[in-house]
Amino acid sequence: MKIVIAPDSFKGSVTAIEAALSIKRGIKNAFPNAEMKLIPVADGGEGTMENLVSSTNGHKVAVTVTGPLGKPIEAFFGVLGDNETCIIEMASASGLDLISRSERNPLTATTFGTGELIKRALDEGYRNFVLAIGGSATNDGGVGMLQALGMKILDKSGNEVGFGGGALHQIHEIRLDQFDKRIHESHFLIASDVDNPLIGEKGASHVFGPQKGATDEMVQVLDENLTHWGNVVEQVTGIRLHERPGAGAAGGIGGAFQAFFPSTMKRGVDVVIHYSKLEENLKGADLLITGEGQVDFQTAYGKTPMGVAQTASKLGIPTVIIAGSIGERIESLYQYGIIGVFSIINRPISLDEAMRETKKLLEQTAEQVCRTYFFNKEGVIVNED
Structure with a gap:
């Protein structure tokens, strides 16, 4: 039996x-x-890293990163049993469960720590990545993550825009010259069950913003700000994220991967089944x-x-x-x-x-x-x- x-x-x-x-x-x-x-x-949310590390006899690496509220926290990335594949669980660095219900605020929550995890893994020599992006506290379009990896996202005065989805309307310019070159030597498999577009009634802000602490008024602001971010991305890359399936995953970080990373999105459970x-x-x-x-x-x-x-x-x-x-x-x-x-x-x-x-x-x-x-x-x- x-x-x-x-x-x-x-x-x-x-x-x-x-x-x-x-x-x-x-x-x-x-x-x-x-x-x-x-x-x-798991399905690409919390627990995905732990499950894959366990089932492949891999190991975890602890890293101090910037948490969703801008404070230092201890997060982890996993290395699978092949010693070549790095799994990063967004929830470990930028997750909703890292903050209390009263502190939830997608206007200020950042994905910067997720970018720091990726950078540390790149420093360790990993080039094959699985990104589990469920359970985020953020709605910043992945801007924080991109900033942590060297992308300059500037306002009209030439200053870096601040953390959170509330700052996206300030974006005037994107500079790619300092974006980590190792990104394009790598491949990123994005594990997500979400195929929502970036904006609109089925977009990141309207569908997922309320569970992250957004009021009705905040949802409207966040959606307008993501629209602005999408417009800037389209001007720079020629890639239109606004209606693209999956671009709204994890507060828009799915769109950041689609626009700036060599990446593939797959259903989270299928990724776990494979590995x-x-x-x-x-x-x-x-x-x-x-x-x-x-x-x-x-x-x-x-x-x-x-x-x-x-x-x-x-x-x-x-x-x-x-x-x-x-x-x-x-x-x-x-x-x-x-x-x-x-x-x-x-x-x-x-x-x-x-x-x-x-x-x-x-x-x-x-x-x-x-x-x-x-x-x-x-x-x-x-x-x-």
Whole structure:
């Protein structure tokens, strides 16, 4: 019996690695001799670096950078097991979780620290990059990142514009002569599930600004400022970001990569599946177990459980999803090789209690799922000790 365990994190309670270990314990309760492969996964947001470093036997490098509010913080970049690929998680340097809810302000939050992480990795000799850009606190169009890498972004007086999306309207000139030349010796694979354009009702400011602390008035200012930034970029590069899919990812940093970096954007979960060698590890498996905190009809639109289920389905391997909660219209998932969706909630319980007990509840649910699935299958004996 071979079972592959490939969950995402249960946000706010357990990481993907912790979830995988909890599921493993539950399976061992029923089948002590089962072969299990643990492949924690993510969708390009928080946890992506940790998961890829773990699954490839890589390592992390600590770097002091400028945080989203302009204060020094400790961030990390990861080096995968090939010792050639560097993974940078934007959330580590410029993430929303780095600041309190009361401090959220995309008018001032900066991506400068993300640029510092890239610069440090370039200094270490890395030229092959994976950028996971989910979970940002910023809406500055990637301007801070570009400044950290030497690009001069100046106002009418010839001074560097300040941090944050609120300063973009001041941009008068872009100078590329001091932009780090090593950028164009490198390749950047951008992991993102977001295909929003830079501006407009579906753009970075309107869709993601409110969760980063923007009021309705701030959203309008941010959108106008990104429009101005897009205009300047188009004048300099000939690349129009305004309506371009993915340019609005992570407060517009997706557009900065498209305009100034040799880069490719891919669905975050597909990037993780590739580097974790999920398909290779699935060969010969009887079952795939995945999961995340909330599962509903939106899961079909490229979220982590869907990505791994599609990979398993190509090999004829069924998938079970274990979720913290189950929302509406999950029947849409069954056409993708998913045979069942199970909630870990087994009694009346508060959200706080459920989040505190997630590891135990995952273990219990995984055991019951596997006892049921493998019951009476030829050659399978359920442990009765």
